[in-house]
Amino acid sequence: MKEKTMIEVIGLEKRFDGLDVLRGVNLKISEGEVMSVIGKSGSGKSVFLKHLIGLLKPDSGNVLIDGEDIAKLSGKKLDMIREKFGVLFQGGALFDSLTVYQNVAFPLKEKTRLDDNTIKDRVMEALEHVGLKGMGRKYPAEISGGMKKRVALARALVTEPSIVLFDEPTTGLDPIIANSIHRLIIDSHKKYDFTGVIISHEIPEIFEVADRVAMLHDGIIIQVGTPDAIKNSSNPAVRQFINGSAEGPIESLF
Numbered sequence: 001m002k003e004k005t006m007i008e009v010i011g012l013e014k015r016f017d018g019l020d021v022l023r024g025v026n027l028k029i030s031e032g033e034v035m036s037v038i039g040k041s042g043s044g045k046s047v048f049l050k051h052l053i054g055l056l057k058p059d060s061g062n063v064l065i066d067g068e069d070i071a072k073l074s075g076k077k078l079d080m081i082r083e084k085f086g087v088l089f090q091g092g093a094l095f096d097s098l099t100v101y102q103n104v105a106f107p108l109k110e111k112t113r114l115d116d117n118t119i120k121d122r123v124m125e126a127l128e129h130v131g132l133k134g135m136g137r138k139y140p141a142e143i144s145g146g147m148k149k150r151v152a153l154a155r156a157l158v159t160e161p162s163i164v165l166f167d168e169p170t171t172g173l174d175p176i177i178a179n180s181i182h183r184l185i186i187d188s189h190k191k192y193d194f195t196g197v198i199i200s201h202e203i204p205e206i207f208e209v210a211d212r213v214a215m216l217h218d219g220i221i222i223q224v225g226t227p228d229a230i231k232n233s234s235n236p237a238v239r240q241f242i243n244g245s246a247e248g249p250i251e252s253l254f
């Protein structure tokens with residue numbers, strides 16, 4: 001892990017229709033680090049992630065990406081900073097009318113001026129990396145849920161972004177496929193060397209993937225530390241979350 005700060009969130013507040021979702025989130029993520037943000041469903045994890053790429057604007061606070069406040073940027077400048085990012089959104093969101101190949105090629109065609117041969121090489125390399133060599137002609141409807149996630153991951157990585165955001169990359173997958181996606185994220189990080197932010201509620205599996213883990217609760221990061229520090233936390237809300245117990249400071253709504 002390098003020492004340079006890649007992402008710095010300072011006092012981030014966001015409310016919707018009187019609902020305080022983020023109440024002063026502070027978090028620093030180093031270049032090359034993989035940070036996982038955990039927290040119960042509805043705690044604001046996706047809202048947090050959307051601020052990192054400027055899809056949502058803070059009510060107050062700052063979101064610094066490589067030293068630049070993304071909340072203050074718009075137009076071309078925002079587009080330029082967004083080019084640093086690869087994003088794997090919750091649900092994967094492939095284009096159903098495009099083939100696997102076309103889906104992965106899409107960000108290269110949209111965001112770069114690479115020639116067709118270079119694009120082809122990059123797409124083939126990304127597809128091979130995610131274990132989908134030879135699947136380029138398939139359509140999303142013809143492949144399994146786990147394979148769709150692999151395509152979405154290839155698409156997120158193909159531009160060789162310096163930051164990759166993952167919003168619950170394994171939700172809806174069975175445990176074996178989920179594990180294979182986690183392995184693939186680890187391998188991808190080794191190959192592409194990005195700064196990663198992974199939203200997850202896969203406990204304990206995410207502890208094998210992340211360098212550090214931050215828990216979002218009641219609109220703030222209540223603890224951030226190594227997986228070991230989180231596993232041994234004395235914070236009651238962290239303990240309750242990682243043990244999955246119904247009793248504790250986290251209300252269980254069902």
Ligand SMILES: Nc1ncnc2c1ncn2[C@@H]1O[C@H](COP(=O)(O)OP(=O)(O)O)[C@@H](O)[C@H]1O
Pocket residue numbers: 016017019021039040041042043044045046047048
């Ligand atoms: N665009 C929006 N407009 C209004 N409310 C929103 C919006 N996005 C998220 N919320 C609300 O913010 C809260 C946190 O949502 P979210 O970040 O999606 O939670 P999660 O931790 O499950 O990802 C929820 O109560 C959700 O309904």
Ligand SMILES: [Mg+2]
Pocket residue numbers: 045046047090167
């Ligand atoms: Mg979410």
